[in-house]
Amino acid sequence: MYMAERIRKNMDKIPEPTLRRLPWYLSNVKLMKEKGEKYVSSTQISKQINIDASQIAKDLSYVAVTGRTRVGYEIDRLIQVLEDFLGFTNLHKAYLFGVGSLGGALLRDSGLSHFGLEIVGAFDVNPNLVGTEINGIPIYHSSEFESRRQQDGVYIGILTVPINIAQEITDKMVEGGICAIWNFTPFRIRVPEHIVVQNTSLYAHLAVMFNRLNETIKK
Numbered sequence: 001m002y003m004a005e006r007i008r009k010n011m012d013k014i015p016e017p018t019l020r021r022l023p024w025y026l027s028n029v030k031l032m033k034e035k036g037e038k039y040v041s042s043t044q045i046s047k048q049i050n051i052d053a054s055q056i057a058k059d060l061s062y063v064a065v066t067g068r069t070r071v072g073y074e075i076d077r078l079i080q081v082l083e084d085f086l087g088f089t090n091l092h093k094a095y096l097f098g099v100g101s102l103g104g105a106l107l108r109d110s111g112l113s114h115f116g117l118e119i120v121g122a123f124d125v126n127p128n129l130v131g132t133e134i135n136g137i138p139i140y141h142s143s144e145f146e147s148r149r150q151q152d153g154v155y156i157g158i159l160t161v162p163i164n165i166a167q168e169i170t171d172k173m174v175e176g177g178i179c180a181i182w183n184f185t186p187f188r189i190r191v192p193e194h195i196v197v198q199n200t201s202l203y204a205h206l207a208v209m210f211n212r213l214n215e216t217i218k219k
C-alpha cells in the first residue's frame with residue numbers, strides 16, 4: 001500500500017479527539033527540539049501537557065510512528081510525520097467573509113499559516129473596506145466571490161459575518177464551490193452532507209473557565 005493511501009485509510013478511522021490532540025503534541029515536541037532534545041518519550045510529553053502517556057502513545061500510533069523502548073520517538077521524524085499528517089506542510093487556501101472586528105483580527109493573525117491555512121482573499125460589502133487590504137490580503141466586494149473562486153482554486157471559507165446573514169452567505173459559498181466552512185458565527189448553519197463544517201467559539205471556552213474558576217474560589 002502506498003504511504004498516501006495508508007495515511008488516507010488511517011485518516012478515515014482517526015477519532016476526532018485524537019485529531020484535536022495531535023497539534024498539541026506537535027507544539028510541545030517542537031519546544032523540546034528547541035531545547036536541544038533528539039528523542040522524546042510519551043512519558044515526557046505526558047508531563048508537559050498532562051495527558052496520560054498511554055493515550056499519547058495510542059494517538060501517535062494513528063500517524064504510523066512508533067517509539068523505541070526507553071529512548072522514545074526521534075524528534076525530527078516525529079515533527080515531520082505529524083506536520084505531514086495534519087496537513088500543516090501544504091498551505092490550504094481560504095477566503096474570509098466579513099472583515100469586521102473578528103474577521104479583521106483573523107486576517108492579521110500570521111500564525112494561521114503555520115497551521116497550514118493561507119487566507120488569500122476576503123469579502124465584505126462595506127465600501128470603506130472593499131479595495132483595501134489587511135496584512136497583504138486583498139478585500140473584495142462579496143459580489144466578486146464566484147468569479148474569483150474559480151480562478152484562485154479556493155475550497156475553504158471562513159465565516160465571520162453578522163449572525164443574521166450567516167445562512168445566506170453559507171448558501172452563497174456552497175453554490176460558488178466552497179467545500180469546507182470554518183464557522184465562527186453562533187448560528188448552526190445548514191449545509192449539504194458533503195460539506196465539511198467546523199464551528200468555533202471562543203466564548204464556549206470562557207464559560208468552562210468561569211465555571212471551573214467558581215469551583216476553585218468556593219474551595
Ligand SMILES: NC(=O)c1ccc[n+]([C@@H]2O[C@H](COP(=O)([O-])OP(=O)(O)OC[C@H]3O[C@@H](n4cnc5c(N)ncnc54)[C@H](O)[C@@H]3O)[C@@H](O)[C@H]2O)c1
Binds near residue numbers: 098101125159162185
Ligand atoms: N466564534 C467566536 O468566538 C466569535 C467571536 C467574536 C464574534 N463572533 C461572531 O462573528 C461574527 C462577526 O462578528 P464581529 O464582531 O466581527 O462583527 P462586525 O459587525 O464587526 O463584522 C461583520 C462584518 O461583516 C460584514 N458584512 C455584512 N454583510 C456582509 C456580506 N453580505 N458579505 C460579506 N461581509 C458582510 C460587515 O460589513 C462587517 O465588516 C458574528 O456572527 C459574531 O457573533 C464569533
